[in-house]
Amino acid sequence: MAGTVGERVRWGILATGGIAASFTRDLLELPDAEVVAVASRTEEGARAFADRFGIPRAHGDWASLAADEDVDVVYVATPHAAHRAAAGLCLEGGRAVLCEKAFTVNAAEAAELVALARARGLFLMEAMWTYCHPLVRRMRELVADGAIGEVRSVHADFGIDGPFPATHRLRDPAQGGGALLDLGVYPVSFAHLFLGAPSGVSARSVLSEEGVDLQTAAVLSYESGALAVVHCALNAHTPVTASVTGTAGRLEVPHGFFHPDRFVLHRNGREPETVVADPRWGRRDSLHHEAVEVTRCLRAKETESPLVPLDGSLAVMRTLDAIRAQVGVRYPGEAG
Incomplete structure (x- = not known):
């Protein structure tokens, strides 16, 4: 131990x-x-x-x-x-x-x-600092408590505009380059947070000359009938927004969903409620929340975090693998 x-x-x-x-x-x-x-x-x-x-x-x-x-x-x-x-x-x-x-x-x-x-x-x-962020944790609690009903869809997007030269690590297959693993891991992880692992994946990409993805979009389908739409890009500055929609309302993150400073709760028949980050939490781009969780786990002699469980990380990697298999991105040393 x-x-x-x-x-x-x-x-x-x-x-x-x-x-x-x-x-x-x-x-x-x-x-x-x-x-x-x-x-x-x-x-x-x-x-x-x-x-x-x-x-x-x-x-x-x-x-x-x-x-x-x-x-x-x-x-x-x-x-x-x-x-x-x-x-x-x-x-x-x-x-x-x-x-x-x-x-x-x-x-x-x-x-x-x-x-x-x-x-x-x-x-x-x-x-995955997103999972440790207090506002994201609050969103998850609201969904678990039924605030928006049964989740029917998740949308999440993360794109930056580059352009990146061919020599950049983001264009290098040997370094696991491409939009998906660097940026797309956030939208995919966000979808997993609220819907779990998908039962089906449908994806398309725009590939670079080096064979990594410059832009990828995927639809993740679930046995419940829910859908998640995720997008990432290295060639366009996108809104970086996210939403979780249920049968009784929705949650919207207006910008920077992976480290938000606010989100909006829409409940059917009610006025929207804006939930804002507590200023005592520090900068919105601070990574300290994940360090605090690691400290808590070590002191409790826990070998994995309930906020970022290892089985969840494995499930996200399987989804990323499925997307890459569909769009034809393969890294050196991987089986054909």
């Missing part, structure tokens, strides 16, 4: 890119978190990041961080093509892991990580 954590949870950061910097910045604002180590592929990269954030130890390779006994949990912030290797190394070293999304590049890799964590009794969680 996972070990006991002290008064402050000791974090290690694996990778030194933009998302690692954002997460570290937010960790440093938490009174019960301590960032004690960082790892990069080079000593120079790790040391520069450590100096930037006042981190005591800098490791020039991932294995040294995985073996660092002073680290309670590692945040894996590499591109998703490296998640299986990086998170697996940390789990094998006895560290708890919070791994960025998309969890891995495919469901098979995700299943390997989950099996490894469960076999060793270690905590593992996908860093």
Whole structure:
């Protein structure tokens, strides 16, 4: 089983890119978190990041961080093509892991990580910050309480305008490039949150010359008769909105659905109600909610989070796999 954590949870950061910097910045604002180590592929990269954030130890390779006994949990912030290797190394070293999304590049890799964590009794969680956001949690509670009746449809969209050159990681198949795994994981995860895993998938994409998706739309169908429509793009700045519609009303997120500052509850026959984020929660783009959940789980000796369950992450990866299979996106090393 996972070990006991002290008064402050000791974090290690694996990778030194933009998302690692954002997460570290937010960790440093938490009174019960301590960032004690960082790892990069080079000593120079790790040391520069450590100096930037006042981190005591800098490791020039991932294995040294995985073996660092002073680290309670590692945040894996590499591109998703490296998640299986990086998170697996940390789990094998006895560290708890919070791994960025998309969890891995495919469901098979995700299943390997989950099996490894469960076999060793270690905590593992996908860093799906949306699921930990208080407003999204409130939306889920309202739906569970029947506020909008039986859910009939979910719509969610996330697009950015680029353009990205062919050399960018988002266009590189070797790094799991494309809109779907980088952006589409949010609309798909949002649909899963309210409807679960679909029974059917129908998808279309616009592909780049490199063979990754620049734009993807999918309809997810459910045995209940409900439908989810999800869209993502690297070639257009879209509204980034979402809605959940039921037989007695709907929930609308007017912008930034994956880290909202408000949503609107429409109930049949009533005036709309706007629910606004509590300013005490901090910035709307803060990643600290997921760190707080990791801390709670570690202190409770839980090896997975009920907010971001591992079986749910596996189900999302299977849906992403099904979409990619339909549109013809395959990454190096995957079976034909």
